[in-house]
Amino acid sequence: MQPDVLTGGFADPAPQSARAFRAALQAMAMPGTIHEVSGASAPAPLSAAAAVLLLTLCDRETLLHLAPGHDVQGVRDWVAFHIGAPIVPAGEAMFALGTWEALASHDAYAIGTPEYPDRAATLIVEVASLDGKGARLTGPGIRDEAFLPVPDVAAFRANARRFPLGWDAMLTCGPRLAAIPRSTTVEDITCMSQ
Amino acid sequence: MSVQTAMDEAQVDQAQADRASTDQAGTGRHDPAYNFAYLDEQTKRMIRRALLKALAIPGYQVPFASREMPMPYGWGTGGVQVTAACLEPDDVLKVIDQGADDTTNAVSIRKFFQRTAGVAVTEATGEASLIQTRHRIPETPLTEGQILVYQVPIPEPLRFLEPRETETRKMHALEEYGLMHVKLYEDIAHNGAISTAYAYPVKVEGRYVMDPSPIPKFDNPRLESPAIQLFGAGREQRIYALPPYCRVESLDFEDHPFEASKADHDCDLCGCGDSYLDEVIVDDEGGRMFVCSDTDFCATRRALGHAGRLSGEALA
Structure with missing residues (x-):
């Protein structure tokens, strides 16, 4: 076991997870807004924001899927020590973590049922850059429009079309995070202008 | 003079x-006999997960494992749990009961969080970062970044029309809201107007019919707000939410349009x-x-x- 497996958790869990959750809440309530979080560090390749999200939202009751690339021994050990979430295949996961490509196939994740649309997965997608540029977002929580670099516009559009079913995504990059819930309509503005 | x-x-x-x-500044210290904001971390994570799903599906009631709170059901246990899961140490908390800051329920909940979370409290709507409310939306317009937490007695708008949870759940799944329109129509047939004056049902983003909690229908137009609105029903174990700028329409008929009275x-x-x-x-x-x-x-x-x-x- 590597020594960094035992470090990198919250030093003061109650206030730190409260601040982190408020960032996640604001991100989910206002898709397209970018929030900075701090307080956790996990073994590579986990970003600080993804580590904070796992510590804030996951515990031994949440089934977690690690996509290839993130499914390395260091991360497994860190999750086992700090969070205790069982690691499961994509289809059973409540939370899934990885890059967009590694998380494929994206139809494998739980999208809820008509009676219980909340029983759907949350994808924590590690992205290379996170700024207010890229695809156009509209929908609940957005006054006019917002912009985020969406990894795969077609997949997000297909996901939004099955509302109220669908998974929800949180994008993480370094200490920053943003969210794209299933209620958000994503449009590729470069395509539209052609 | x-x-x-x-x-x-x-x-x-x-x-x-x-x-x-x-108005009191936060002490930054809470009663050390309790975890910050009373609830244990495992419970807060469970509530936080429900809150995020509630925001992702506006108007849908997410089931959650509501806890016993040190106050009776009907006194805002749902709202208190949502507030506890959302509070951070530098929040400024306002609590109102039917619009009033100085009623028993509001005072005790405010004191509860002063003691267990050490947060600052205020009566000024504009200064609060988080407002817990029972049955009113403040008159002062809310702003982006503020959170409004509602205490909800009966979260299911169809409950008095259909008592079975299995059936109302199916009705929401199938978007089958005819019964609600029949109820409003019967109001018109009996009274000449829709007589529902509080807990007036709304449709959220054209999908889910939602009970806005027993706020007067006067407040319904304010449900479209720049603030984040979270609803907690403790006894009924449901959480639901409205993200900012979410489309919220009060149910009505073309020839009997909704009127905030x-x-x-x-x-x-x-x-x-x-x-x-x-x-x-x-x-x-x-x-x-x-x-x-x-x-x-x-x-x-x-x-x-x-x-x-x-x-x-x-x-x-």
Whole structure:
């Protein structure tokens, strides 16, 4: 076991997870807004924001899927020590973590049922850059429009079309995070202008 | 200086003194016998996961494992749990009950979080970062970044029409809301108008019919807000939410459009003509007065010099 497996958790869990959750809440309530979080560090390749999200939202009751690339021994050990979430295949996961490509196939994740649309997965997608540029977002929580670099516009559009079913995504990059819930309509503005 | 103005000024001073005494800075320390904001971390994570799903599916009621709280059901256990899961140490908390900051329920919940979370508290709507409310939306417009937490007794808008949870769940899944329209139609058939005056059902983003909690229908247009609105029902174990700028339509008919109604008076203390009013019986001879139900709004207006019909009189 590597020594960094035992470090990198919250030093003061109650206030730190409260601040982190408020960032996640604001991100989910206002898709397209970018929030900075701090307080956790996990073994590579986990970003600080993804580590904070796992510590804030996951515990031994949440089934977690690690996509290839993130499914390395260091991360497994860190999750086992700090969070205790069982690691499961994509289809059973409540939370899934990885890059967009590694998380494929994206139809494998739980999208809820008509009676219980909340029983759907949350994808924590590690992205290379996170700024207010890229695809156009509209929908609940957005006054006019917002912009985020969406990894795969077609997949997000297909996901939004099955509302109220669908998974929800949180994008993480370094200490920053943003969210794209299933209620958000994503449009590729470069395509539209052609 | 007339006696009238002197009394007004004395009242304003008194009002400001009263309000200053209730605004308290956060201590940054909570009672060490409790975890920050009372709930244990595992419970907060469970509530937080439900809150995120609730925001992702606006208007849908997410089941959650509601805990026993140190107050009886009906006193806002759902709202308290949502507030506990959302509070951070530097929040400024406001708690209102039917618009009032100074009622038993509001005072005890405010004290509860002062003790268990060490947060700052205020009565001023504009200064609060998180407002827990029972049955009112503040008159002062909310802003982006504020969170409004509602205490909800019965979250299911269809419950009085269909008592079985299995059936109402199916009705939401199938978007089968005909029964609700029949109910509103029967109101019109019996009374000539939709008589539902509070807990007036709304449709969220054209999908889910939602109970906005027993707020007066006067407040319904304010459900479309820049603030984040979270609803917690403790006994019924449901959480639901409205993200900012979410489309919220009060159910109605083309020939009987929705109307936000209020008592046809001005506030007797601050003279406001467009705030929601409480009717107060003031003697045993049928005397009555109308006052703003939002105490902060009314006190602020009075402090600015606005006066109503009875503002100069000594009110026992």
